[in-house]
Amino acid sequence: MNKELESILALSSVKRGKCWRERLTDKELGKVIDEALAHPDITSAAVVLYLKQRGVAIGQNVVSRHRRGNCACNR
Numbered sequence: 723m724n725k726e727l728e729s730i731l732a733l734s735s736v737k738r739g740k741c742w743r744e745r746l747t748d749k750e751l752g753k754v755i756d757e758a759l760a761h762p763d764i765t766s767a768a769v770v771l772y773l774k775q776r777g778v779a780i781g782q783n784v785v786s787r788h789r790r791g792n793c794a795c796n797r
């Protein structure tokens with residue numbers, strides 16, 4: 723399996739284990755995402771679209787959950 727596909731697959735199983743944010747192995751992308759999530763004018767839908775354009779398939783509900791701190795990584 724291609725490496726990119728493996729990281730997307732890892733992001734698919736957000737229900738158990740690590741959260742999608744922790745699974746973002748690209749440090750530059752992770753930094754951008756953290757800043758975007760902390761920005762009051764940036765919507766979760768926009769973050770989802772941004773990730774989609776970079777080949778990361780993630781649902782808006784899990785992005786919102788992480789943003790609210792109601793997420794696997796916050797337990």
Ligand SMILES: [Zn+2]
Pocket residue numbers: 741742743744787788793794795796
């Ligand atoms: Zn999280």
